[in-house]
Amino acid sequence: MQEINRAALIKRASELLSDGTADRVLGWKAGEFDYDVTPAVFHSVEELEKDFVWGDFCGANFSKYLIKETQKGDGKVIVFLKPCDTYSFNQLLTEHRFDREKVYAIGIPCDGMLDITKIKSMADGVLSVKSEGDEVEIETLYDGVIKEKRENLLPDRCVHCKSKKHVSYDELMGEDGEVLDSGRFDEVEQIEKMTPDERFAFWQGELSRCIRCNACRDVCPACTCEKCVFDNPDSGVENKAAANSFEDSMFHIIRAFHVAGRCTDCGECSRVCPQHIPLHLLNRKFIKDINSFYGEYQAGETIGSRAPTVNYSQDDIEPSEAVERGGDNA
């Protein structure tokens, strides 16, 4: 269950709207079901009262939305940021992607989101999902009411939550947490321990499911190029190949490489993937390698820090050495 409730957020946003601090709110809007929450812009208190929601399915990271939203009009935008969103927020500021003056950022604590895929895999015809303390009550059409422990329904990114601490905000509601050591590289290490053939088979199994919807690219707060290489019809990988798997690997290697050193590990790519490919495992491999080759680095921790991929030192590790260390650099 989330520490702050919907009413408190609406109350604070309404105050800021009426005293002229800001003229619109970037928030989550209710969908048909509890779990299909969508990002939206609210212009008035009435709109907030009607459609605004805050709960266990408000996973969307708003940092990227600020790029477009701050370009519309002169007033400030109120934005709600969970701890992991604040890292992306900082990273985009580092890259000068939006005007900080046009944003009023409210940090809100997050108790982890829920994974609708996990819920749907255990219940047929989900009608509503309610959280009460550590328990989640799922009302279904065919299976009656199911109760399940909250920790079993967290998405992978929240199981391995990297931080409950907000690194950037104008005001904070509720309590600030700590940076956590949650073993987020455990899965990466497991894959590294496999033989090359097993690794290849594993990734073939995962990546061949890709339908090239580009959702991972579109949602990624680090992917903010105005023109993307994958939209080029001559790129050779602009859409799904009928015959073989090269295209999937190439797309995902390039996508992950392009955000290496700038990826804050917010996990949005895996959340939006309609094929449930664990894309964060590619990003985390880069983060783990960067940490091990060039020293600990967390993108977005401070504004203005230089990403390891656009930096160097004279005694860096050689590529041949890096590959050798790949499997056992834990």
Add this chain to the structure above:
Amino acid sequence: MQVNEYKPLIVAFCCNWCSYAGADLAGNNRLNYPADVKIIRVPCSCRVNPMFILRAFQRGADGVIICGCHPGDCHYTSGNYYTRRRMSLLFSMLDYLGIEKERTRVEWVSAAEGAKFAATMNDFAEKVAALGENKRLEDLRCKK
């Protein structure tokens, strides 16, 4: 009767200022290296975008090698330092995806090292030939 002996196709990205001149020197000195090594001249080794490497594999290369000036000797002062970081990360990622790590390599070859250039290419071609055809990163659409 024609015998089809397998020969690997190798793409070598050589920087204009050191390695390309090194390849020239190897030629001038009549040193042998496999004719299957196709050299692509780039202004600096850091011009090589990871996409170039994957594209080379897509179009049928069996191995890709990147040659640049020795660290510290870059014509543009720092280009090869960036190459070193990028390729460390990219090769480690390819290994993570199960692509054979012998198919990719970075080697520093100066303009005076014609012999090293030839030796490197011989060695690399041998290693790649031992692996056989590149199956894991091939694109059937690009097959001849």
